[in-house]
Amino acid sequence: MRRLKLSTKITWNYALIFTSILLIINLAVFFSTQLYNRLSANNEVEQLAGALEEKLLSGEALTREMFWEEGILYPLYAEAESGDTLIKSEELLNLTNQDEWLMERTLGEGKKSSDDLVIEELRVAAPSGIVTLRVVKDLSVYHFMNSVTLVTLIIASLLGILVSYVVGYFMSRQSFQPILAMTKSAAAIGPSNLHDRIEVPEVKDELKELSETFNGLLDRIDDAYSKQAQFVSDASHELRTPLTVIKGYNDLLNRWGKEDPEILSEAIEAIRLETDNMSMLVENLLFIAKGENRKMKLSPVTFSVKELLAETAKDFSLSVPGRVFQVEAEEFSVTQDRRMMKQLLRIFLENSVKFTKESSTITLRAKDQGDRYCLQVEDQGEGIAKEDLKNVFERFYVGEKARTKDKAGSGLGLSIAKWIVDTHGGEVQAKSTLGEGTTMEAVFPKTMQI
Incomplete structure (x- = not known):
């Protein structure tokens, strides 16, 4: 079954469902017909017995002709027993009761018996004495009709199976034609024509949703290619800028800066800063590459979150004395990669430092x-x-206000933060209001699932 085409599976499933419904309906028809025959026989026998009882109570004497007048002819049968007298509606029929009621019918030299009977037996206190009245209907006459009905329903079911398969086959073929067309269109899209899209059907159905979803996927791939190209351009620019600065100061030193302490100090400091920027950029790129290739090994340990926040705040207090770092944390422990969680906090704090003024308070909670x-x-x-808030965690994204020289970055920090959060099974979001501040929030399970 696994090797069958999807259209074939749908055809078989359609045929199976249709056949099951048809069989259920046919069985319901068959058994309801039998039930109706039995209920009708019960009602008919009760009415005849009631009519005969009224005649007895009125003092009329029951005779075979009276039975006939009431319409008691085979498969109906009636008998009235009073003492040693037995009056029957038909002499060739005989009703006996041993373990169960049995009706025997004489046909030529043979006899035919039936135990499929509906019987109404009454004891009537007639003016002439106690009369035992029995009215019977033989349901064996319906056996042939039931057999014919059953055979007819079986044949109808078999024809239904055939019809359902044929209809299912053509319906699945017609349904899959748009999918095959979409498959051909999708197969024709490659790096050279990535901007092409598959045709969206006009009818608003699942196929339209599928085509729109696939086109959305192509849009995201196209966007990823564009971002990748933009990243190469940005990375080249980011690397070119510090290299240019380093080269410039190096030339300055070679020409006349060796003997000038002021120029020498300025050049060394500038070269150090640009080297740090290059180092950070390269580390971020390597981090992303390792994360995407799943080469980043995580080492979960149990640690106090409050201690981690205090440690990180202390580190930043020493390196960024112009800000106030405040910790508000409850005491509890978690099992995660402590080094990664500290890196996450550092990324959040570095962004906060970059966009806050001197003496501002940054709170870790x-x-x-x-x-x-x-x-x-x-x-x-x-x-x-x-407009920037929804994109801050996207790779290579730099907000408009962050593009100034003193705040510019590669747009990798928050994307790395999101990768850390996702890897630990958490969720991250940014909450911000212009002119009031920003809150970076990440929610984690206390125990990391490896």
Whole structure:
């Protein structure tokens, strides 16, 4: 079954469902017919017995002709027993009761018996004495009709199977024609014509949703290619800028800076800063490459979140004395990669430092939420524009306000932060209002699933 085409599977499933429904309907018809015959026989026998009982109570004497007048002819049968007298509606029929009621019918030299009977037996206190009245209907006359009905329903079911398969085959073929066309269109799209899209059907159905979804996938791939190209351009620019600065200061030193302490100090400091920028950029690129190739090994350990926040705040207090780093954390422990979680906090803090003024307060929070916990880094900085907020975690994305020289970056930090959060099974979001500040929030399970 696994090797069958999807259209064939749909055909068989359609045939199976249709056949099952048909069989259920046919069985319901068959058994309801039998039930109707039995209920009708019961009602008919009760009515005849009631009519005969009224005649007996009125003092009339029951005779065979009276039975006939009431319409009691085979398969109906009636008998009235009073003492040693037995009056029957038909002499060739005989009703006996041993373990169960049995009706025997004399046909020529042979006899035919039936135990499929509906019987109504009454004891009537007639003016002439106690009369035992029995009215019977032989349901064996319906056996042939039931057999014919059953055979007819079986034949109808077999024809239904055939018809359902044929109809299912043509329906699946017709349904899959647009899919085959979409497959051909998709197969024709490659790197040289990545901007092409498959045709979207006009009818609003699942195929239209599928084609729109696939076109959306192509849009994302196209966007990824564009971002990759933009990244190569940005990375080249980012690397070219510090290299140009280093080369410029190197030339300056070679010409006349060796003997001038002021120029020498300025050049060394500039070269150091640009080297640090290059080192950070290269480290980020290597981090992303390792993460995408799943070569990054995580080492979960159990540690106190409050201690981690205090340690990270202390590190930044020493390296960035112009900001106030405040810790508000509950005491609890988690099992995660401590080094990665510290790197996550550093990324959040570096962004906060970049967009806050001197003496601003940056708050690190940790909240216990049962089997999960929440990390927050809140600042009182410039905030993020609404149009930038939804894109801040995308790789290579740099907001418009972050493109100034003193705040420019490669757009990799927050994308790395998101990768760390996703790897630990958490969720991250940025909350911000322009002019009021930004809060980076990440929610994690306390125990990392490896």
